[in-house]
Amino acid sequence: MGELNVATVTRQPEVLLVDSQDAILQRLHQLLSAHSYVLHLAHDASEALKVxxxxxxxxxxxxxxxxQMDGPSLLARIHQHYxxxxxxxxxxxxxxxxxxKAINEGEIYRYLSKPWDDQELLLTLRQALEHQHSVRERQRLEALAQEQNTQLKALNAELEKRVASRTAELQQTADMLDLAYEELKHSYATGAELFSLLVNQRLPSDKQTNRRIIDLVRAYCKIHGLDAVAQRDLAMAAALHNIGKLSWSDSMMITPADWLHHHERDRYRAYPAQSESLLMTLEPVQDAARLIRHHQEHWDGSGFPDHLKGEAIPLGSRLLKLAVDFIELQCGLILERHMNSDEALVFIRKYAGRLYDPELVEGFIQVCSVYLSDVTxxxxxxxxxxxxxxxxxxxxARNLNADNGMLLLNAGKVLxxxxxDKLIAFETMEGARYSVFVKLAREPQSGT
Structure with a gap:
C-alpha cells in the first residue's frame, strides 16, 4: 500500500510520540521521519500535554x-480534552x-506490542490517519449539507432579487462599454486600460494581472521596435483580453485553470471568443479583439477556440499568450503553485514548440530580463x-525550494x-524533478 494520499488533506499530519526511553523515541523518529509526518517527541505525560x-x-x-502518569491515563486525558x-x-x-483502561477510558484506536513490527506500525499509522480523515470529511460534508439546507429557502427567496441585480450589473457593463466607445475615439489605449481596471476590481490584489501584462507587452514592443499600430492593438488586447470573464463567479475568477471542473473548463475555453464578441461592436478595437480571440491558441494546434496552428495564429496573439502565461503562472491562475519569474520562464522555454512560438521565446525571455530586476x-x-x-x-543563483515550498538551499551556496548526492537522494525520495539555477564558481586568478 502507498502513503496516505496527502493531496486530499490541507497539511501534513502531526504525530506525537511519547516514551520515557530515548532509544525507543529515536527509533520511532527514524522510522517515521522518512514519511510525510510532522513529528513531536515527549518523555512523559507532562511534556506530551504541553505539546x-x-x-x-x-x-x-x-x-x-x-x-508521573501511565499511558492509559494520559490517553484518557487526551480523549477528554482533545x-x-x-x-x-x-x-x-x-x-x-x-x-x-486504555480501551475503556482512552478509547484508543489500537494497541501495539513492543517490540513492534515496522511495517505493521506504519500500516496501522496510515490506516488510523486515513480513518481520521474520512471521519473529518464526513463531518464536514454533513455540516455543509445542513448549512446548505438551511440556506436553501433564503436563497430561493433571494433568487429574483439576485437575477435583477445580475441583469443590472450586466447592463451596467454594457453601458460602460458604450461610454468607452466615445473615449476610445480619442484615446484607444486609455479607454482599454479603463476596462482593464474594471476587470481587475473583481480580483484580490495578488491576482490582478492586467497592469503587469500591459507593461510587459509595451516593454516588448519598445525593445523589438514594433510599429505604432501594432503597439496600440497589442496594448489594448493586453488590457482587455479577459473581459469575457466578467460574468464568472468570484471563486472561478481566482481558481487555477488546471483545477477547474468540467463545466467550468467549457466556460474557461469560451472566454477569448466571448471577450472578442463583447468588443466587436466597437470599431476602434476590432483588430485588438481579433488578437484576443486567438491568444489561447497553441503553437501545436491544441489550443482554443479555433485550434489554429503555427503561423496561422496572429503574431500579436502569440506575443500576448507569452505575456499572459508568464504573469498568470506567477499569480497561481494557471497552476496551483505560484512560480517565481525564473520558474515561469523555464516553463515557457520547456513548452516552446508546443504552446508557444519557438522563434519568439528567447526574445521574450531577454525582454523579461530587462523588464524585471529579479530575473536571473x-x-x-x-x-x-x-x-x-x-x-x-x-x-x-537562486534559492532552491522543494515542491511543498520548503527552502532547501539558499542562493549563493557553493555546491x-x-x-x-543528498539533493539527488531527496529528489528521488520525493518523486520530484527540481530545476536548479546555478553558475560556475569563479576560477582563482593566477598569482593569487
Missing amino acids: MATREVDLIISAAHLP PDTTRILLTGDPDLKLIA LGDPSVKVLGTRELAAGMLL SQPLV
Whole structure:
C-alpha cells in the first residue's frame, strides 16, 4: 500500500510520540521521519500535554508505562480534552488492566506490542490517519449539507432579487462599454486600460494581472521596435483580453485553470471568443479583439477556440499568450503553485514548440530580463540544470525550494559533491524533478 494520499488533506499530519526511553523515541523518529509526518517527541505525560496545548496533533503513540502518569491515563486525558486526536497505545507487556483502561477510558484506536513490527506500525499509522480523515470529511460534508439546507429557502427567496441585480450589473457593463466607445475615439489605449481596471476590481490584489501584462507587452514592443499600430492593438488586447470573464463567479475568477471542473473548463475555453464578441461592436478595437480571440491558441494546434496552428495564429496573439502565461503562472491562475519569474520562464522555454512560438521565446525571455530586476535566466552565466547535472563548485543563483515550498538551499551556496548526492537522494525520495539555477564558481586568478 502507498502513503496516505496527502493531496486530499490541507497539511501534513502531526504525530506525537511519547516514551520515557530515548532509544525507543529515536527509533520511532527514524522510522517515521522518512514519511510525510510532522513529528513531536515527549518523555512523559507532562511534556506530551504541553505539546497538545500548542500544536494541532492528529495522532499520538504513547507507551503504557510512563513516569508521573501511565499511558492509559494520559490517553484518557487526551480523549477528554482533545477528542479528535487518534490514540494508539504501545506496550511492552500484556498487562490486561492497562490495556482495558486504555480501551475503556482512552478509547484508543489500537494497541501495539513492543517490540513492534515496522511495517505493521506504519500500516496501522496510515490506516488510523486515513480513518481520521474520512471521519473529518464526513463531518464536514454533513455540516455543509445542513448549512446548505438551511440556506436553501433564503436563497430561493433571494433568487429574483439576485437575477435583477445580475441583469443590472450586466447592463451596467454594457453601458460602460458604450461610454468607452466615445473615449476610445480619442484615446484607444486609455479607454482599454479603463476596462482593464474594471476587470481587475473583481480580483484580490495578488491576482490582478492586467497592469503587469500591459507593461510587459509595451516593454516588448519598445525593445523589438514594433510599429505604432501594432503597439496600440497589442496594448489594448493586453488590457482587455479577459473581459469575457466578467460574468464568472468570484471563486472561478481566482481558481487555477488546471483545477477547474468540467463545466467550468467549457466556460474557461469560451472566454477569448466571448471577450472578442463583447468588443466587436466597437470599431476602434476590432483588430485588438481579433488578437484576443486567438491568444489561447497553441503553437501545436491544441489550443482554443479555433485550434489554429503555427503561423496561422496572429503574431500579436502569440506575443500576448507569452505575456499572459508568464504573469498568470506567477499569480497561481494557471497552476496551483505560484512560480517565481525564473520558474515561469523555464516553463515557457520547456513548452516552446508546443504552446508557444519557438522563434519568439528567447526574445521574450531577454525582454523579461530587462523588464524585471529579479530575473536571473537572462544572465548568460546562469544555467538551469537537473540535480544529476550538478557538480561540485557550482554556485546557486537562486534559492532552491522543494515542491511543498520548503527552502532547501539558499542562493549563493557553493555546491559540494556530498550536497549534490543528498539533493539527488531527496529528489528521488520525493518523486520530484527540481530545476536548479546555478553558475560556475569563479576560477582563482593566477598569482593569487
